[in-house]
Amino acid sequence: MAGLALAVDVRPYVVANRRASSVILPSICFTFGIALAWGFVPAVAVQLAAMAVAGIRMRQSPRRALHLAVQHACALAGAALVAGLAGLRLDAEPDWDDALITVAAAAAWIGARYGLDSLAARLLSDGRRRRRVQRWGVELFATAALLLLGPIVLAAAQVGVALVPLVLLALHAVHRMVRSAGEYERAARVDVLTGLPNRRALQASVAERGNSRGSHRPERRIALLLLDLDRFRTVNDALGHTHGDRLLVQVAQRLTAAVPPHDLVVRLGGDEFAVLATRVDGPAAARRIAAHLADALGSPFALDGLIIDVSASIGIALQSERGGDGAALLRQAEAAMYDAKQRGAQMAVYARDAEHHTPDLTLLADLRHALQQEPAEGLMLYYQPQIAIATGEVVGVEALLRWRHPERGVVGPEELLRVVEQTPVMRLLTSRVLREVVGQLADWRAGGRPVRASVNVSVRDLHATDIAEEIKDLLLRYGVPADLLQLEITESALMADPHRVLDTITRLDRMGVAISLDDFGTGYSSLQHVRRLPLSEVKIDRSFVLGMASDAGDSAIVRSVIALAGSLDLRVVAEGVEDERTWRLLATAGCHAAQGWFHARPMPAADFTEWLARYRPLRPGREPGALATT
Numbered sequence: 001m002a003g004l005a006l007a008v009d010v011r012p013y014v015v016a017n018r019r020a021s022s023v024i025l026p027s028i029c030f031t032f033g034i035a036l037a038w039g040f041v042p043a044v045a046v047q048l049a050a051m052a053v054a055g056i057r058m059r060q061s062p063r064r065a066l067h068l069a070v071q072h073a074c075a076l077a078g079a080a081l082v083a084g085l086a087g088l089r090l091d092a093e094p095d096w097d098d099a100l101i102t103v104a105a106a107a108a109w110i111g112a113r114y115g116l117d118s119l120a121a122r123l124l125s126d127g128r129r130r131r132r133v134q135r136w137g138v139e140l141f142a143t144a145a146l147l148l149l150g151p152i153v154l155a156a157a158q159v160g161v162a163l164v165p166l167v168l169l170a171l172h173a174v175h176r177m178v179r180s181a182g183e184y185e186r187a188a189r190v191d192v193l194t195g196l197p198n199r200r201a202l203q204a205s206v207a208e209r210g211n212s213r214g215s216h217r218p219e220r221r222i223a224l225l226l227l228d229l230d231r232f233r234t235v236n237d238a239l240g241h242t243h244g245d246r247l248l249v250q251v252a253q254r255l256t257a258a259v260p261p262h263d264l265v266v267r268l269g270g271d272e273f274a275v276l277a278t279r280v281d282g283p284a285a286a287r288r289i290a291a292h293l294a295d296a297l298g299s300p301f302a303l304d305g306l307i308i309d310v311s312a313s314i315g316i317a318l319q320s321e322r323g324g325d326g327a328a329l330l331r332q333a334e335a336a337m338y339d340a341k342q343r344g345a346q347m348a349v350y351a352r353d354a355e356h357h358t359p360d361l362t363l364l365a366d367l368r369h370a371l372q373q374e375p376a377e378g379l380m381l382y383y384q385p386q387i388a389i390a391t392g393e394v395v396g397v398e399a400l401l402r403w404r405h406p407e408r409g410v411v412g413p414e415e416l417l418r419v420v421e422q423t424p425v426m427r428l429l430t431s432r433v434l435r436e437v438v439g440q441l442a443d444w445r446a447g448g449r450p451v452r453a454s455v456n457v458s459v460r461d462l463h464a465t466d467i468a469e470e471i472k473d474l475l476l477r478y479g480v481p482a483d484l485l486q487l488e489i490t491e492s493a494l495m496a497d498p499h500r501v502l503d504t505i506t507r508l509d510r511m512g513v514a515i516s517l518d519d520f521g522t523g524y525s526s527l528q529h530v531r532r533l534p535l536s537e538v539k540i541d542r543s544f545v546l547g548m549a550s551d552a553g554d555s556a557i558v559r560s561v562i563a564l565a566g567s568l569d570l571r572v573v574a575e576g577v578e579d580e581r582t583w584r585l586l587a588t589a590g591c592h593a594a595q596g597w598f599h600a601r602p603m604p605a606a607d608f609t610e611w612l613a614r615y616r617p618l619r620p621g622r623e624p625g626a627l628a629t630t
Helices: 002-008 028-038 040-058 062-086 096-124 126-134 136-159 161-188 199-211 232-239 241-258 283-298 326-343 352-357 359-371 413-420 425-446 459-463 467-478 491-496 498-511 527-532 552-567 580-589 605-614
Strands: 221-229 264-269 272-280 301-303 306-308 312-318 347-349 379-388 394-405 409-411 453-456 485-490 514-520 537-540 571-575 593-595
Touching: 002 028, 002 040, 002 161, 028 040, 028 062, 028 096, 028 136, 040 062, 062 096, 096 136, 136 161, 199 221, 199 264, 199 272, 199 326, 221 283, 221 326, 232 241, 241 264, 241 272, 241 283, 241 301, 272 283, 283 312, 283 347, 312 326, 326 347, 359 394, 359 413, 359 425, 379 425, 379 605, 394 413, 394 425, 394 593, 413 425, 425 453, 425 459, 425 467, 425 485, 425 605, 459 498, 467 498, 485 498, 498 514, 537 552, 552 571, 552 580
Parallel strands: 312 347, 394 453, 453 485, 485 514, 514 537, 537 571, 571 593
Antiparallel strands: 221 272, 221 312, 264 272, 301 306, 379 394, 379 593, 394 409
């Protein structure tokens, strides 16, 4: 037993991302058995000898070796005490009492060792203790498996000593389990493309390093620098995603080379990177680090002989207190980064006392808070009917967002989208709108009035890989057919990254969700993209529709768009129809549907239900004023 204990500790098990004090020694299988059969003194003697072998193998410091020795000595003492008090006698025919005592002794071993470890961690840092308890799952399971192999080895020895070495196969299985768990843990914390730590690893590092800052330099703080590459989408569009990925790898390598070993470089996703600086004296030092990173990216990158210049907008956030939230620090850095982009600056530092100078950031924070409430504070959806011009039937509605801010009053959709569209809050907002709209569609359908609803989505929504699955889950949850939901995208979203947009809307089209191209004619969309995309309709912007009754140019544009859409077999919806004459002109031109104040203004869902019950379909009359009473 002693010889096997020494032999197996040549390969100790180290749990992933843990310190050496949390190593699992396979020798505990044999020393636990020795403690049960021969008592504490021989068990601890063999354990210390085996730990010396493991310590040499792992090159442990004397302090860590002593820490492990105290833990294991206390653990063996606890196990031997339980076995002695219970009068355990392991022989060739153990009974159920022996089995229960053995389990109790193993529990005492685990309680003594990890209780002592937890106590030491609590004295050092409460945050570290909580983090380690969360990671004890695999370690405790492996430890219990090794301990309970001890009495099995003893029982096998009663039959024949030659059977004892066969336990090495079981030890190898435990070793593979621990190693597989470690590999899984590392994979969950590493970005596949660049090999850098990912967002999850960043949040864990913020918690760990924030809680373990040394007291000898209390003025030092943690700073998070978030880098968003400028015009990276242009590289993808011009050279393709393969070259874009190669550029990201080179950016990762250059940032890693520019950052000292005690700091952390992270890829958050897409073209966003972050640097966690752990020895920052204040905002000025953080700015110097940001300038150093910007200089590192200043030299051109080479891809197949093509020289590419890369710059980045950098947002800086400093942790204000120990034990701060990594997610909160990331949000602050993100807010600072968008502030830098809006001001055209290379970098910006997040500061709470400067929020009155950045109303957009305050509004964004208020919106995020509103979205986290149930129901969302002040957020309202209005619905404007879309009328088939030929029949007068209501063919759908467009969902329009309104937000009543507690201090600013009603925030218009244009201001709201300007603030939120380029931030991650846009995805939260879209998710909330989609959920409420699909739920409302289910209510209307249950009431016998199924109506198709159109929802506006942004380019950030279309670039999210999960929006199609999110919509599919919502439709299934509420039992709403896919053809009752339609998404509206703008020409600017279409042209921002047509290849990624094509992938997303193709998946939506296959689900049965229709796609509408909003504000058609105001952007610079390629007709080739319009022809290739699985669109169902185009919407003529109100700026052309409002003037078509008095301006020959606007009228010609509207008629041309209707003719073009007809040749592509697309529906045409005209926005901004506010009078009968415009409606008649649209009917003459062959437009399919109209939307505007001529029929109804946007209204809450309850008001729309009442309006729909009173509405009577009307067709364009022959006499002027035939529709004036609608």
